[in-house]
Amino acid sequence: MAERIQTAPEAGSDMGNDDAIGGNVSKYIVLPAGYCGLPKKGHLIFDACFESGNLGRVDQVSEFEYDLFIRPDTCNPRFRVWFNFTVENVKESQVRKIVDTFNVVLRVIFNIVNFSKTKSLYRDGMAPMVKSTSRPKWQRLPPKNVYYYRCPDHRKNYVMSFAFCFDREEDTYQFAYCYPYTYTRFQHYLDSLQKRNMDYFFREQLGQSVQQRKLDLLTITSPDNLRKGAEQKVIFITGRVHPGETPSSFVCQGIIDFLISQHPIARVLREHLVFKIAPMLNPDGVYLGNYRCSLMGFDLNRHWLDPSPWAHPTLHGVKQLIVQMYNDPKTSLEFYIDIHAHSTMMNGFMYGNIFEDEERFQRQAIFPKLLCQNAEDFSYSSTSFNRDAVKAGTGRRFLGGLLDHTSYCYTLEVSFYSYIIGGTTAAVPYTEEAYMKLGQNVARTFLDYYRLNSMVEKVTVPMPRLRKENPPPYKYPLLRGPASNYPNGKGNKKSPVNHKDPSNSF
Ligand SMILES: [Zn+2]
Numbered sequence: 001m002a003e004r005i006q007t008a009p010e011a012g013s014d015m016g017n018d019d020a021i022g023g024n025v026s027k028y029i030v031l032p033a034g035y036c037g038l039p040k041k042g043h044l045i046f047d048a049c050f051e052s053g054n055l056g057r058v059d060q061v062s063e064f065e066y067d068l069f070i071r072p073d074t075c076n077p078r079f080r081v082w083f084n085f086t087v088e089n090v091k092e093s094q095v096r097k098i099v100d101t102f103n104v105v106l107r108v109i110f111n112i113v114n115f116s117k118t119k120s121l122y123r124d125g126m127a128p129m130v131k132s133t134s135r136p137k138w139q140r141l142p143p144k145n146v147y148y149y150r151c152p153d154h155r156k157n158y159v160m161s162f163a164f165c166f167d168r169e170e171d172t173y174q175f176a177y178c179y180p181y182t183y184t185r186f187q188h189y190l191d192s193l194q195k196r197n198m199d200y201f202f203r204e205q206l207g208q209s210v211q212q213r214k215l216d217l218l219t220i221t222s223p224d225n226l227r228k229g230a231e232q233k234v235i236f237i238t239g240r241v242h243p244g245e246t247p248s249s250f251v252c253q254g255i256i257d258f259l260i261s262q263h264p265i266a267r268v269l270r271e272h273l274v275f276k277i278a279p280m281l282n283p284d285g286v287y288l289g290n291y292r293c294s295l296m297g298f299d300l301n302r303h304w305l306d307p308s309p310w311a312h313p314t315l316h317g318v319k320q321l322i323v324q325m326y327n328d329p330k331t332s333l334e335f336y337i338d339i340h341a342h343s344t345m346m347n348g349f350m351y352g353n354i355f356e357d358e359e360r361f362q363r364q365a366i367f368p369k370l371l372c373q374n375a376e377d378f379s380y381s382s383t384s385f386n387r388d389a390v391k392a393g394t395g396r397r398f399l400g401g402l403l404d405h406t407s408y409c410y411t412l413e414v415s416f417y418s419y420i421i422g423g424t425t426a427a428v429p430y431t432e433e434a435y436m437k438l439g440q441n442v443a444r445t446f447l448d449y450y451r452l453n454s455m456v457e458k459v460t461v462p463m464p465r466l467r468k469e470n471p472p473p474y475k476y477p478l479l480r481g482p483a484s485n486y487p488n489g490k491g492n493k494k495s496p497v498n499h500k501d502p503s504n505s506f
Helices: 183-194 247-259 264-272 283-288 313-327 358-364 366-374 395-402 432-452
Strands: 045-047 057-062 065-069 084-088 097-100 103-105 108-112 129-132 135-140 146-151 157-164 173-176 201-208 214-220 232-239 274-278 331-342 348-353 384-386 408-415 418-420 427-429
Touching (some): 183 247, 183 283, 201 313, 214 247, 247 408, 264 432, 348 366, 358 366, 366 408
Antiparallel strands (some): 045 084, 348 408
């Protein structure tokens, strides 16, 4: 790596030399020190002024090496993880020379120098994403070209360096922390669903963000369940409260796509359950290219206790709706799942709550155990239950305290990087499709759960068996009894399984 000339003053803060970062770079042309003429081919142009873009500053180390600074979240400099930017105007000498398959001349090194986290999946083989004009599908860079280390040149901050070969002069290249999933993409997706006029899919605007973006709420259920006075068993799902956690949106889309499909399991689920889904709780943060916070710098997942209608309007809207459903004796809110992505763990897994009531605690473990059987990428052993003070303002913790003892609240996490299939050690990097597949498996697991709960006992759809090598440790005893055990709505519901049943291994 080339010697750096220290130009930025050492401010001594923990902000990682962000002192000069105000916003995203906009078609920023990097000219060599002392160069006064017009820009030439090879003077790289960096840009992040687009939706979900993030790059705050570029320092040239040499023609072939650049220090890149993530723009901190708006109004909250503590969070610097998500990046998403383009590079163009590469010149021929920066283009790779392939001598043979194993002897590639690498031309440009990018160092991302101001991450706010120290632990990272980059240590475990994660690599940034790239696409280009002529290859528009996102790919991960080869891990062998990625280095993550503590760098003495950057106040001992952790730096992620990657070497990249520009191979087409005319292309614009785009690099990102993970697969982007923008607010606009989300709106187009919902528009396309609306156009299909499905009588079991409803979209409404539950509220709007500080910057007046839509807080969409979807309802997926058979129209019969929406009759006046009908009793409803509700599954509530939210996503993207943390805007940089883009896998959350792919998982959520997987859930939605499955639930609206003609798959027999989806039909049964729609017949018996009401799915309420708010897939994007932080549309401003998503639009702005933040990692963790809203426009005003709030980590919305720490404000469930007392969301403000003006500072946290989307959270306020969702919470109001949930409380209203909770107070409606015709509505039984059975599950709340908030979907996130994890920056240091592999696999999909869940966080749940700890309860004094042992029986409730045990029942809470059922859904993740069932999901583990359906999804090869979901790990029950990584699933954990906690009551850390630091997580008190999260949706899962707050609603776990509010809702009655037969409701289950989870955070569903999925790795930004990869999953490890049981019995192997090889990390399989997630693709967009694999994230969606996890969503699909979450959705179909509700049938397994309610089969145990006897609600849909007469249904004869085939059960999903994706992990043939790992059969379930128990049979599905279809517990006999009335389809609905709780006519009075609250507090009198039967346990979904008979936990004295010896065939039940929980
Ligand atoms: Zn999160």
